[in-house]
Amino acid sequence: MRFTKMHGAGNDYVYVDCFAQSMPDNPPELARVISDRHKGVGGDGLILICPSERADARMRMFNADGSEAEMCGNGIRCVAKYVYDHEIARKETLEIETGAGVLSVGVIVENGLVEQVRVNMGEPILESARIPTTLPGDPPVKAPLEVGGRTLDVTCVSMGNPHCITFVDEVNDEWVHGIGPQVEVHPAFPNRVNAEFIQIVSPSEMIMRVWERGSGETQACGTGACASAVAGVLNGLTERKVLCHLPGGDLTLEWAESGEVYMTGPAAEVFTGEWPGV
Numbered sequence: 001m002r003f004t005k006m007h008g009a010g011n012d013y014v015y016v017d018c019f020a021q022s023m024p025d026n027p028p029e030l031a032r033v034i035s036d037r038h039k040g041v042g043g044d045g046l047i048l049i050c051p052s053e054r055a056d057a058r059m060r061m062f063n064a065d066g067s068e069a070e071m072c073g074n075g076i077r078c079v080a081k082y083v084y085d086h087e088i089a090r091k092e093t094l095e096i097e098t099g100a101g102v103l104s105v106g107v108i109v110e111n112g113l114v115e116q117v118r119v120n121m122g123e124p125i126l127e128s129a130r131i132p133t134t135l136p137g138d139p140p141v142k143a144p145l146e147v148g149g150r151t152l153d154v155t156c157v158s159m160g161n162p163h164c165i166t167f168v169d170e171v172n173d174e175w176v177h178g179i180g181p182q183v184e185v186h187p188a189f190p191n192r193v194n195a196e197f198i199q200i201v202s203p204s205e206m207i208m209r210v211w212e213r214g215s216g217e218t219q220a221c222g223t224g225a226c227a228s229a230v231a232g233v234l235n236g237l238t239e240r241k242v243l244c245h246l247p248g249g250d251l252t253l254e255w256a257e258s259g260e261v262y263m264t265g266p267a268a269e270v271f272t273g274e275w276p277g278v
């Protein structure tokens, strides 16, 4: 099986072109073994680029533990780059089918190759109402979440996949590695959740680290950055357009007055290879 290693702001996946070859038999198992950074190719998971009846391509995304997620923001930018650069569809606005619907993706091309990608991520779904809350508001912006003997004030936003956002004074390992794994499996989230920790720098800038459902800490999470930008606005902390600094790079997010969230960021191809296991 041929594969391509790609990343978006350091969030790295193994991509398989299912236009050129058949689908792997068991994607969850393949995701587990191929993502292993010591015994596999290494990555945050596996992404299949498949034909679609409704769009230019369909993305299927599997975390490093084999679980399938509805959406991947950094992944969809890389899928768009692959589809354009490899001439599956040479269009500057691509339609990509995901578990969160068909999304419209604009590519920014330099010297014939996609460098940056702007994605219409659709409208966020505000989920805090699912957690018992004592705070007023409809829907509630913040909800208390008991984790490891302390109460976090969290804002929950879905971008097709679920995110639980906590604003902190300083983003550090204690939050990401100490609290993140406990938030991921908290009983309030029967399908588990991605846990974002956000430090506000200014109304137009924030720092984010994430503990991802099914993959642990990653260098960036596109859907998480979008959800956090929405949470920043809802909590009166940020403007509708914000620059998000992540360990692997920067993403620009804009929650437009129309209600849709736009994400702009890089996409890069790193190397290609042949996986003998399939």
Ligand SMILES: N[C@@H](CCC[C@H](N)C(=O)O)C(=O)O
Pocket: 011, 063, 068, 069, 070, 071, 072, 073, 074, 075, 161, 162, 194, 212, 213, 214, 215, 218, 220, 221, 222, 223, 224
């Ligand atoms: N890193 C991704 C999100 C990947 C899926 C996530 N771990 C989940 O299970 O929902 C992104 O860039 O959005």
